[in-house]
Amino acid sequence: MEYKVKIDSFEGPLDLLLHLIQQLEIDIYDIPAAEITNQYLAYVNTMQQLELDVASEYLVMAATLIAMKSRSLLPDHSSEEDDYIEEEDPRDELARRLIEYKKYKEAAGRLHELEEERTKLYSRPPADQLFSSNAEGPLNVSIFDMLGAFQKMTRRKKLAVPPKATVRREELSVEKRMNVLKEKLAASKEPIRFDDLFDSSERNELVVSFLAILELMKQNEIIVSQKGNFADLYVTVGGNET
Template identity: 40%
Template sequence: MTSSLDAAELAPAVAAQLAAMPQVIDQVALARLYGEPLFAMPQDLYIPPDALEVFLEAFEGPLDLLLYLIRKQNFNILDIPMAGLTRQYLTYVDEIRGRNLELAAEYLLMAAMLIEIKSRMLLPPKKVAEGQEPEDPRAELVRRLLEYEQMKLAAAALNAMPQFGRDFLKAEVYIEQSLQPRFPDVNVVDLQDAWRDIMKRAKLVQHHKISREELSVREHMSIVLRQLQGRKFMEFENLFDPAKGAPVLVVTFVALLELAKEMLIEVTQAEAFAPIYVRLAYSPT
C-alpha cells in the first residue's frame, strides 16, 4: 500500500519533529501524555491556583489538635495559656472551614468552648468558702486532654505490637502423605483393657430365665409336724434347709405361721435375744 504523500511533503514534518526533540543521547521522556512521550515541560501550561494546594487531615479531632499544639510549644498541660492556644487553634479552624464544612463543625464546637473558658478566666473568680480554692475553668478541658493522651499512647503501644498479616504470616507446610496409611501399633495392655470392657458390657445384658415351681404350704405343714413329732423342743433354725433354695425356705416359714395360727405348734423363748424354740402344742389326753 502506497501513501498519497510523496517524499517532498514528508521531509518538512519529520524535520520539525526531530528539531523539537531535546539534544540528549538516551532520549529519556519526562512523562507520557495520551501515550506520547514528553521530553520537555510545555511553556504554555496553565495551572489553576488551587490545583496544587494540598490539605492533609493530620488530626483525628479537636482534642488531637489541641494536644499537638500544647506538646509542640512545651506548654504545661496543667497551666494552659488560653490566649495563645485559642489564637493558634482558630487559625487552623479558619483554614479548614472553607474546604470541609462537615469536618470543621466539631472543630468549631471546641473553638466555642475555648472562647468560653478564656472569657471565664477574664472574669473575677466566684466567692468560695474559706480554705477552698476557686474552681479553675480549664479543669474539665485538662481532664479530657489527659484521658485522650492516655488512650492515644495505649493505642500506639498496641499498634507497635506484631500483628498477623502485617508483621508476620502464618507458616504453612504441605506434607504429601503416602498412599498406604500406616496404622499405629497396638499394645498388649490396650487389648486386655478392651477385652475387660467387653466382658463388663456382656454381664450387663445377661438374660435371666425364671421357671415356675409349685410348692404346697399344706405339704410343708405336714413336714414340720413330722419333724417335731417325738421331740420336746426344736430350734427354729433347724427347721429350715438352706440347700433346698429360697422358695422352699419361704414356704416353710409360711407353714410355721399357719401352724402357729391354728395352735398346732408353740413358739417359745426363755428371754430376750435367747434362742427361739418350736414344739408341738400341748393337748391333754
C-alpha cells in the first residue's frame, strides 16, 4: 500500500540546510561537513520513508554534501607539496549560497507581512496556507520541525530504520484517521503532545497518522505549537474549529 503526498511547503534544500544550521546553532561560515551531512540525510531519509514527493534538487544537494564530507575526511597534503595549488573550500561556496538565500527569504517574509497588513483593509478571506502562524507559542512550526518530531518519535518506537514491512489486508485511510484525530483533540481540554497522537507501532499506521496531521494543518483545523527549539510539539484544535 502506497501513500503519495506532495507538500508544497518544501522550499528546497537550502531551506532545509538553513533550518538545520539554526537548530544546531552552527556558524554558517564554518559548517561542519560531517554533522550537517548526517542531519540532512536523516531528514531526506525520513521524507522517503514517508513517501513524500522529494524533489530531485534535494538529492543533488545530498550528493554535494556527501562529496564535501568525504573531502573533509581526506588527509591534508597542502604542506607537503611546494607546487600545491589550494582549491576553494566547497563550504565557502555553500555558505555564500545560504547567505544569499537567507537574504531573499527574509525579504520575502517582510513582503508577506506587508501583504498581510494590506489585506486587513479588505473584507476577503486569508489565503490558504499549509502551516498557519496563528499558534500561541513563540515559535512557528515548520514542515522540518514536523519531520524532526516524527524522527524522534520513530526512534523512541525503535522504528528509525524499520524492518521489512508485513503486508496487511486492512485498508488504512488518511481521511478516517483525520476524523479520529479531530475527535480525540476535541475531547481533550488540554493540548495533546505530538507523540501521543500515534497509538500504533506499525510503520504504515504511523505514516498515515503523520499524513493526517499534515492534512489537518493544511486545512487549518489544528494548531501545532512549540515552546522552544528541541521542545516537544503540542497539538490543539484550532482554525476552522473555533
